[in-house]
Amino acid sequence: xxxxxxxxxxAVGGGGDAPAAVAPQQRxxxxxxxxxxxxxxxxxFLQYLRNHRPPLTLARCSxxxxxxxxxxLDQFGKTKVHAAGCAYYGxxxxxxxxxxxxxxAWGSLDALIGRLRAAYEExxxxxxxxxxxxxxxxIYLREVRDxxxxxxGIPYEKKKRKRAQQxxxxxxxxxxxxxxxxxxxxxxxxxxxxxxxxxxxxxxSSAAPSNT
Numbered sequence: 001x002x003x004x005x006x007x008x009x010x011a012v013g014g015g016g017d018a019p020a021a022v023a024p025q026q027r028x029x030x031x032x033x034x035x036x037x038x039x040x041x042x043x044x045f046l047q048y049l050r051n052h053r054p055p056l057t058l059a060r061c062s063x064x065x066x067x068x069x070x071x072x073l074d075q076f077g078k079t080k081v082h083a084a085g086c087a088y089y090g091x092x093x094x095x096x097x098x099x100x101x102x103x104x105a106w107g108s109l110d111a112l113i114g115r116l117r118a119a120y121e122e123x124x125x126x127x128x129x130x131x132x133x134x135x136x137x138x139i140y141l142r143e144v145r146d147x148x149x150x151x152x153g154i155p156y157e158k159k160k161r162k163r164a165q166q167x168x169x170x171x172x173x174x175x176x177x178x179x180x181x182x183x184x185x186x187x188x189x190x191x192x193x194x195x196x197x198x199x200x201x202x203x204x205s206s207a208a209p210s211n212t
Contacts (some may be wrong), residue, residue: 038118041115041116042123043186043189046058066132067137067140069138070112071202073104074101074104076104077102077104078105079102080094080103080152081147090150091152093154105148106145106148113141
């Protein structure tokens with residue numbers, strides 16, 4: 001008997017003495033886009049530690065090493081960040097090219113740190129020792145955000161206020177929709193009012209509504 005078991009063809013074909021039902025092969029669950037990206041980012045960081053001079057272990061990694069890693073990634077960035085002396089400094093859409101370097105965008109770095117922070121704890125690290133949650137890393141990301149906002153003319157605070165106004169407008173619109181549905185008698189409130197009126201009509205004048 002072949003110890004390796006039947007191949008895929010014999011499992012599907014079915015000979016004379018084959019069982020009537022063969023359990024389908026279990027396929028590995030497909031990772032989501034977030035999980036796939038998180039795994040790639042984690043492997044990239046571990047490779048960075050191995051190539052570090054001197055080599056670093058994960059246990060010895062600190063927030064300073066994480067910042068060093070983020071600066072290393074800038075060489076692969078695709079976002080133009082203008083220097084203070086550039087003629088296009090502070091312009092969100094410059095009309096022409098300039099020699100300013102490309103950098104990693106703040107949003108990309110912020111999302112990357114979030115994935116690495118989660119991957120570290122999923123790999124057995126504790127939240128207290130998580131280098132990606134270090135205060136120095138948060139300060140560095142805030143400085144990158146502010147500097148890129150000035151260099152590229154991105155009003156981060158204005159966008160934040162606009163989102164807050166949109167969220168505040170959503171409850172009022174929902175309340176208006178609910179009031180319109182209740183007025184037409186199609187909602188649950190309108191149905192309850194109709195049932196109460198029918199009960200009063202059936203019970204006579206003694207079933208007067210209460211004031212509560």
